[in-house]
Amino acid sequence: MERKSFFAYAAVAIVAAAVTAGIAALLVNIFQRKQEARTPYVRVVEITENDLDPAKWGADWPREYDGYQRTAEPTWTKYGGGLVGPEGTLPPEKAQRDPWLTKIFAGYLFAIDYRDRRGHAYMLSDQEVTKRNVPSEAKQSGNCLHCHASIMPLYKKLGDGDIQKGLAAVSEMSYWDAHKALEQASPDGKAHPVGCIDCHNPQTMELRVTRPGFIAAIAKLAASDAPVPHLPSVERWRHGDKAKPYDPNTDGTRQEMRSFVCGQCHVEYYCGKGLTLFYPWNEGLKVEQMEHYYDNLQVKGARFKDWVHAETGMELLKAQHPEFELWSQGIHARSGVACADCHMPYQREGSVKISEHWVRSPLLQVNRSCAVCHPYGDDEIKGRVTAIQDRHYALLNEAGKAASEMIDAIVAVKKQYADPDMAAWRARIAKDPKLQELGELQRAAQWRLDFVAAENSMGFHAPQEMARILGESIDLSRQAEIKAVALASGRLPPAVPPPPVPAQPAAATPTH
Numbered sequence: 001m002e003r004k005s006f007f008a009y010a011a012v013a014i015v016a017a018a019v020t021a022g023i024a025a026l027l028v029n030i031f032q033r034k035q036e037a038r039t040p041y042v043r044v045v046e047i048t049e050n051d052l053d054p055a056k057w058g059a060d061w062p063r064e065y066d067g068y069q070r071t072a073e074p075t076w077t078k079y080g081g082g083l084v085g086p087e088g089t090l091p092p093e094k095a096q097r098d099p100w101l102t103k104i105f106a107g108y109l110f111a112i113d114y115r116d117r118r119g120h121a122y123m124l125s126d127q128e129v130t131k132r133n134v135p136s137e138a139k140q141s142g143n144c145l146h147c148h149a150s151i152m153p154l155y156k157k158l159g160d161g162d163i164q165k166g167l168a169a170v171s172e173m174s175y176w177d178a179h180k181a182l183e184q185a186s187p188d189g190k191a192h193p194v195g196c197i198d199c200h201n202p203q204t205m206e207l208r209v210t211r212p213g214f215i216a217a218i219a220k221l222a223a224s225d226a227p228v229p230h231l232p233s234v235e236r237w238r239h240g241d242k243a244k245p246y247d248p249n250t251d252g253t254r255q256e257m258r259s260f261v262c263g264q265c266h267v268e269y270y271c272g273k274g275l276t277l278f279y280p281w282n283e284g285l286k287v288e289q290m291e292h293y294y295d296n297l298q299v300k301g302a303r304f305k306d307w308v309h310a311e312t313g314m315e316l317l318k319a320q321h322p323e324f325e326l327w328s329q330g331i332h333a334r335s336g337v338a339c340a341d342c343h344m345p346y347q348r349e350g351s352v353k354i355s356e357h358w359v360r361s362p363l364l365q366v367n368r369s370c371a372v373c374h375p376y377g378d379d380e381i382k383g384r385v386t387a388i389q390d391r392h393y394a395l396l397n398e399a400g401k402a403a404s405e406m407i408d409a410i411v412a413v414k415k416q417y418a419d420p421d422m423a424a425w426r427a428r429i430a431k432d433p434k435l436q437e438l439g440e441l442q443r444a445a446q447w448r449l450d451f452v453a454a455e456n457s458m459g460f461h462a463p464q465e466m467a468r469i470l471g472e473s474i475d476l477s478r479q480a481e482i483k484a485v486a487l488a489s490g491r492l493p494p495a496v497p498p499p500p501v502p503a504q505p506a507a508a509t510p511t512h
């Protein structure tokens with residue numbers, strides 16, 4: 001064989017071998033990726049209902065666990081997240097930016113300590129240190145843990161397997177007693193913030209809701225006739241035989257579950273001492289439907305209230321983070337877009353598509369959260385959100401200003417009477433329909449303002465609905481103010497009689 005042709009044959013053989021090896025490697029790789037995609041995780045440990053600690057789940061699902069852990073990292077946007085100071089400090093008080101909050105909450109714990117929210121990793125520790133929950137004052141009930149801890153073992157233990165009974169039992173306990181009982185009921189002796197077990201079935205990893213408050217409330221909502229076009233499974237259940245109450249875990253669609261898991265906690269609720277925690281959804285999810293429910297709720301023979309305003313003496317309602325309810329009124333819910341679509345977007349790792357478990361503001365990742373449906377550049381998408389949020393913030397402050405001025409006007413009426421104390425003033429209100437009317441207006445204006453202010457998207461989840469509510473709030477505040485000014489400036493006998501004017505007849509008591 002000639003040397004030349006030997007080398008030529010050898011080169012061809014080597015190339016052929018390399019190509020064959022390459023193809024084989026590619027096939028193996030494709031096969032592996034397909035396998036990976038089919039079984040995206042390998043179980044190295046068995047997980048059961050007793051495994052509260054997400055670290056153990058992390059052995060089986062490291063990618064999701066990594067994301068979950070990152071909720072401890074501080075993040076913020078123009079309006080979102082808690083602007084976090086040096087390591088270890090709490091987010092700022094909301095009243096730093098919006099001082100009117102302190103005035104509208106006068107006499108309530110929210111005037112003392114009310115901060116920006118932050119990542120899920122902090123939910124339990126932030127609740128333990130808030131001045132609204134000082135151990136020596138024991139003001140809060142065990143209900144607070146419903147949304148801030150991985151609490152299911154305690155409900156099951158106290159309810160003997162019946163979680164609604166467990167919820168009722170925890171409602172009877174003080175916060176700190178319930179906290180201790182949770183540690184005792186927890187298999188590892190510790191209380192944890194929300195964990196994998198709260199949203200996933202450990203056997204199948206399917207989504208599930210666990211919170212008794214949500215399960216009871218969504219069943220009541222389904223049983224009502226309030227339209228919920230964004231929840232098709234509720235509409236379907238209503239057309240069925242209704243033999244069993246609506247159950248999100250069996251009736252809900254997979255897409256609905258991607259919002260329901262968040263609706264377990266990001267909702268309006270009541271959880272004061274003496275009442276079992278509930279969400280006021282019996283008549284629907286809209287602001288006036290919940291108001292109507294509260295206004296007709298009797299507690300110990302009196303109309304339901306959250307607290308008595310320290311300046312005006314009126315009985316008011318407090319709203320809490322109604323993200324689920326206001327998302328429900330927006331175009332995205334109507335279009336079938338779930339909380340998880342924006343807050344837990346898919347991401348690719350190799351051939352595996354996983355859900356981002358670092359739950360945070362979508363504005364920190366608009367390319368994954370929004371661009372799948374809105375194919376514009378990052379800046380354009382963010383610009384659209386900022387336009388909504390800036391306008392919303394301006395209107396919110398107008399409503400805050402109107403509410404503050406209403407309070408001042410009612411206080412001016414109160415001063416006219418020079419009642420010795422709050423009890424005397426409250427006794428006067430109880431007898432005077434004109435003063436009661438001011439109270440009704442303050443209650444309605446405040447509820448609407450707070451419902452929007454306590455929501456955390458700065459208008460984004462349902463821009464038009466939130467603007468409508470703020471418009472009503474401003475109108476109600478100004479109505480109260482006009483009536484109060486009229487009352488203070490002539491319709492009432494002056495508290496201090498004016499000095500006598502000799503040449504004129506004595507001032508007559510107003511007759512109108």
Ligand code: HEC
Pocket residue numbers: 076077078079080081082117259262263266323324325327328332333337338339340341342343360361362363385456457458460461
């Ligand atoms: C169409 C996308 C979208 C959907 C669907 C959506 N959100 Fe949002 N959400 C946003 C945007 C945008 C913001 C504003 C973030 C910011 O200002 O940084 C936001 C803000 C929030 C915030 C405050 C975030 C922060 O960092 O302070 C919470 C909490 C929240 N949403 C919860 C929910 C819940 C619960 C649902 C479902 C019931 C939901 N969202 C549905 C886009 C969405």
Ligand code: HEC
Pocket residue numbers: 075080081082116117118119120122123124126127146147148149194198261262263264265266339340343344359360361
């Ligand atoms: C068990 C109750 C619970 C569940 C379930 C829950 N959250 Fe939260 N979420 C909270 C609490 C409490 C906080 C505030 C924690 C703090 O400030 O310490 C929070 C904070 C947030 C924030 C603010 C994060 C930041 O960095 O500022 C967002 C966004 C959010 N949640 C979205 C969601 C979404 C989306 C879901 C569903 C996939 C969800 N949450 C499920 C209770 C819950």
Ligand code: HEC
Pocket residue numbers: 113114115116117126127130132133140141143144145146147148264265266267268269271277320321454456
């Ligand atoms: C129905 C669920 C739910 C219940 C019950 C609940 N929380 Fe929360 N809590 C949340 C969610 C969601 C957030 C995050 C959104 C926000 O801050 O508006 C939050 C935020 C907080 C924060 C951080 C921000 C702030 O307000 O300073 C504290 C502290 C807190 N809750 C304390 C409590 C206390 C005390 C109770 C009992 C009176 C309680 N929570 C009951 C869901 C709940």
Ligand code: HEC
Pocket residue numbers: 041054057058061064065068194195196197198199200205207254257258261262340344353354355356357
């Ligand atoms: C607040 C609710 C919530 C918590 C807490 C939570 N997940 Fe998820 N998880 C989701 C949602 C929503 C999806 C998307 C499911 C779907 O689309 O069907 C998901 C999907 C998954 C999936 C399927 C693959 C994927 O990524 O889409 C795995 C595995 C998973 N989660 C693991 C975990 C682990 C491990 C933890 C704890 C470290 C955890 N999850 C905590 C809500 C949650």
Ligand code: HEC
Pocket residue numbers: 331332335337341342362363366369370371372373374381384385463464
């Ligand atoms: C799964 C698809 C989907 C995702 C994800 C999504 N959107 Fe949308 N968005 C829609 C649909 C559908 C509409 C309604 C308009 C339409 O039908 O074209 C809409 C409407 C809007 C509007 C107009 C709102 C209004 O009131 O008219 C804005 C602004 C918007 N989206 C911003 C966002 C932002 C920001 C994100 C990410 C945080 C996002 N969207 C994520 C589907 C989506």
